[in-house]
Amino acid sequence: xxxxxxxAASRVAAAVFLWAQPSGRRPGPKPKYxxxxxxxxxxxxxxxxxxxxxxxxxxxxxxxxxxxxxxRYVPGRAELDAVMLDTALGAPVVADEAxxxxxxxxxxxxxxxxxxxxxxxxxxVQRPHTPGPRELAWFEAGLGAxxxxxxxxxxxxxxxxxxxxHVMSLVRQRDSSGAPEQQLAANLASILATRAExxxxxxxxxxxxxxxxxxxxxxxxxxxxxxxxVASLVAERAASSSSHS
Amino acid sequence: xxxxxxxAASRVAAAVFLWAQPSGRRPGPKPKYxxxxxxxxxxxxxxxxxxxxxxxxxxxxxxxxxxxxxxRYVPGRAELDAVMLDTALGAPVVADEAxxxxxxxxxxxxxxxxxxxxxxxxxxVQRPHTPGPRELAWFEAGLGAxxxxxxxxxxxxxxxxxxxxHVMSLVRQRDSSGAPEQQLAANLASILATRAExxxxxxxxxxxxxxxxxxxxxxxxxxxxxxxxVASLVAERAASSSSHS
DNA sequence: CGTTATTGTGTCCATAGGACGCAATTAGTG
DNA sequence: CACTAATTGCGTCCTATGGACACAATAACG
Numbered sequence: 001x002x003x004x005x006x007x008a009a010s011r012v013a014a015a016v017f018l019w020a021q022p023s024g025r026r027p028g029p030k031p032k033y034x035x036x037x038x039x040x041x042x043x044x045x046x047x048x049x050x051x052x053x054x055x056x057x058x059x060x061x062x063x064x065x066x067x068x069x070x071x072r073y074v075p076g077r078a079e080l081d082a083v084m085l086d087t088a089l090g091a092p093v094v095a096d097e098a099x100x101x102x103x104x105x106x107x108x109x110x111x112x113x114x115x116x117x118x119x120x121x122x123x124x125v126q127r128p129h130t131p132g133p134r135e136l137a138w139f140e141a142g143l144g145a146x147x148x149x150x151x152x153x154x155x156x157x158x159x160x161x162x163x164x165x166h167v168m169s170l171v172r173q174r175d176s177s178g179a180p181e182q183q184l185a186a187n188l189a190s191i192l193a194t195r196a197e198x199x200x201x202x203x204x205x206x207x208x209x210x211x212x213x214x215x216x217x218x219x220x221x222x223x224x225x226x227x228x229x230v231a232s233l234v235a236e237r238a239a240s241s242s243s244h245s
Numbered sequence: 246x247x248x249x250x251x252x253a254a255s256r257v258a259a260a261v262f263l264w265a266q267p268s269g270r271r272p273g274p275k276p277k278y279x280x281x282x283x284x285x286x287x288x289x290x291x292x293x294x295x296x297x298x299x300x301x302x303x304x305x306x307x308x309x310x311x312x313x314x315x316x317r318y319v320p321g322r323a324e325l326d327a328v329m330l331d332t333a334l335g336a337p338v339v340a341d342e343a344x345x346x347x348x349x350x351x352x353x354x355x356x357x358x359x360x361x362x363x364x365x366x367x368x369x370v371q372r373p374h375t376p377g378p379r380e381l382a383w384f385e386a387g388l389g390a391x392x393x394x395x396x397x398x399x400x401x402x403x404x405x406x407x408x409x410x411h412v413m414s415l416v417r418q419r420d421s422s423g424a425p426e427q428q429l430a431a432n433l434a435s436i437l438a439t440r441a442e443x444x445x446x447x448x449x450x451x452x453x454x455x456x457x458x459x460x461x462x463x464x465x466x467x468x469x470x471x472x473x474x475v476a477s478l479v480a481e482r483a484a485s486s487s488s489h490s
Numbered sequence: 491c492g493t494t495a496t497t498g499t500g501t502c503c504a505t506a507g508g509a510c511g512c513a514a515t516t517a518g519t520g
Numbered sequence: 521c522a523c524t525a526a527t528t529g530c531g532t533c534c535t536a537t538g539g540a541c542a543c544a545a546t547a548a549c550g
Contacts, residue, residue: 007297008426015432028496029546052252055537068539069498077538126371126417130432136444143446153453155466161414162467169410172371181253187260187375199381201388208398221400222407225474232473273527274515300506313508313530322507 006127010078015130017079018086033063035073039087042080043118051120054080085124086132089114092141101227103145104163108223111138112167119175122168150234159230166222173218255323260375262324263331278308280318284332287325288363296365299325330369331377334359337386346472348390349408353468356383357412364420367413395479404475411467418463 006014041062045054056067056077063070074080093110097103115121131139142160151159175181189206196203286307290299301312301322308315319325338355342348360366376384387405394401420426434451441448 008428012428012432015429019436026496027494027546027548029498031497056539057537066499067537068500071539072497072499126414128417128420128426128429130429130436136436136447140444140447143450147446152457153450154457154463156450157454158463158466159470161418161463162411162470165410165414166407169371169406172373173406175373181373183253183257184260184373184375187257191264191375191381199385201392202381202385205388205398205401209402212397212399218399218403218406221403225404225407225478226470228474228477229470229472230474232477233470271527272515272517272525274529276528301508302506311530313532314528316508317528317530 006078006081010076011129013075014078014082015132017075018082018130018132031073033065033069033073035083036087037063038070038073038080039083042084043088046084046120047118051123054084056080081124081127082129082132085121085129086134088118088121089132089134089138091134092138094141095145097145098148100146100149101231104142104227105220105223107142107145108163108167109219111164112171112219115167115171116174119171122171122175125164126168149230150237151230159226162226163223166226167219170219170222255321256374258320259323259327260377262320263327263375263377276318278310278314278318280328281332282308283315283318283325284328287329288333291329291365292363296368299329301325326369326372327374327377330366330374331379333363333366334377334379334383336379337383339386340390342390343393345391345394346476349387349472350465350468352387352390353408353412354464356409357416357464360412360416361419364416367416367420370409371413394475395482396475404471407471408468411471412464415464415467 038059042054042059045058045062056070059080060067060070070080074083093106093113095103095106095110097106115125125135139160142163143156146156146159149156192199192203192206283304287299287304290303290307301315304325305312305315319328338351338358340348340351340355342351360370370380384405387408388401391401391404396404437444437448437451
C-alpha cells in the first residue's frame with residue numbers, strides 16, 4: 001500500500017514489544033547489533049529522507065548487514081516504528097514553572113521542538129498506537145503541569161489532546177517548507193487566483209496573511225488562545241462556586 | 246511500505262488532476278465506468294474496511310473489472326486518494342448564525358460529523374496535499390463564519406487550523422472504538438496499573454476520567470475553550486485600542 | 491566436550507503500484 | 521458510407537516491500 005496504516009494485531013504486538021524488558025540471554029552467539037543502533041539508523045534515514053524511505057532493506061544497508069538480520073532484533077515493521085517513535089521522543093522537558101499557564105506553554109513548546117527535530121514523529125504519534133515509556137513520560141509531564149489546575153481528569157486529558165493536536169498540525173505545516181512542498185503552496189495560490197470569486201474569504205485571508213509576512217508565532221497564538229480559554233473556564237467556575245456557597 | 250506517505254511529485258499531480266475539468270471527449274469507445282463510480286467504490290471499501298484495504302485491485306473487483314482498467318480514469322493511487330477525500334467531504338454546512346461564536350461551533354461540529362462518517366478522511370486530510378474544490382469550500386465556509394471577527398488574516402487561518410486539528414484528534418480517538426482498538430486501551434490500562442508509581446498523574450487522571458463515565462462532550466469542551474480564548478483576545482484588543490484612542 | 495538455544499543470513503512468496511502493448515470501439519471527415 | 525485516428529478495456533510483465541522458513545555457525549552450561 002502507499003502508506004499509513006497497520007493492522008490491529010501488529011499494533012498490539014508493537015506495544016507489548018515496546019514495554020518488554022530486555023531478557024538476559026544465555027546460549028548462542030553474541031548479538032552483532034543492538035536495538036538502539038537499529039533505531040538510530042532508522043531515525044537517521046527518516047530524518048534525511050522521510051518515513052517512507054525507512055525500509056528494512058535500507059536500515060540494514062546502513063548498518064552494513066542484510067534485511068533479514070534485523071528481524072532478530074525487531075519483530076516487524078510496526079515494532080520498528082514504535083521503537084523509532086519512543087526513541088526520538090526522548091525525555092520530556094521538565095518545566096519548573098509553578099503556575100500552570102507558563103508550565104503548559106513550556107510543555108507545548110517542548111513538544112513542538114521535539115517534533116520539529118523529527119517531523120515524521122507526527123505521523124507515528126497520530127497513528128493509533130499504545131504509547132511507549134517515553135511518550136507516556138511526556139504525557140505525565142503535561143499532566144504534572146496541571147496539578148494546580150482545577151479541572152476534572154477527563155478535561156485535563158482533553159486539554160492535552162487539544163494542545164498536541166495543535167502542535168502537530170503546525171509541525172505538519174512547517175515541515176512542508178521543503179522545495180517540493182512549496183509547489184503545493186504555489187498550486188493553491190494559482191488556484192485561488194483563478195477562482196477568487198468562488199473563494200473570496202479564503203483568497204483575501206491568504207493575501208492578508210502574506211502581507212503580514214510570515215507570522216512565526218502560530219504556535220504561540222494557538223496555545224495562548226487555548227490557555228485563555230482555560231483561564232476563563234476556571235474563572236467562571238470559581239465565580240459560580242463562590243456564589244453558590 | 247506499510248503506509249502513509251506519497252512522494253512530492255504525486256502530490257502535485259494529484260492536485261492538478263483534482264482541479265482539472267472534464268474534457269469533452271471525441272473519438273473512441275464510450276467509457277464503461279465513471280470517476281464518480283470509482284470514487285464511490287473506493288469510499289465504500291474504506292468505510293467498511295479502512296483505507297488500507299483500498300487497493301486498485303479491490304476497487305476494480307468491486308466494480309466487476311480489472312485493476313488496469315481503472316488507470317484509464319485515475320492516473321494513480323495518489324489521485325484516487327485525492328478524489329476520495331474531496332468526494333467524501335461533500336458540501337460544507339452553511340450556518341446562518343450571525344455571530345461568529347455559534348457559527349464557528351456549528352462549523353466545527355459539521356467538520357466533525359463529516360469526518361466521523363468517513364474516519365479515513367482524517368488520514369488523508371492531514372497528509373500534505375493541495376485541497377480540492379470541496380475542501381476549499383469548507384475552508385471558505387469557516388472563514389465566512391469569521392467575517393465579523395476582528396482578527397488578521399493569518400490569525401483566522403491559524404484558528405481554523407487549530408479547530409481542525411482538534412476535531413481530527415477526536416475523530417481519531419473515537420474511531421478507535423472498534424474491538425481491536427479496545428485492546429490498545431486495555432494494554433495502556435494494564436501498563437498504567439503496573440507502573441502507577443512511574444506515572445502517577447496519568448494514572449489518576451485516567452482513573453478519574455473513567456469514574457466520570459464516558460464524557461461525550463470532548464468536542465464541545467475543546468471548541469469552547471478555543472472560542473473562549475478568542476473572545477478574550479478580542480476583548481483585550483478592544484480594551485487596549487479604546488484606551489489608546 | 492557435547493547439548494541446545496540463539497544469531498546471521500540466504501531463499502522464496504504474496505501483494506502493491508504501475509509501465510506497456512494491443513485489440514476493439516466509435517466520433518468525425520471526405 | 522467507408523476511413524482515419526483517438527480512446528477504452530485489459531492482459532502481461534516488472535519492481536519494491538514485508539515477511540515466513542530453513543540452516544549453518546556460535547557460544548553458554550552442565
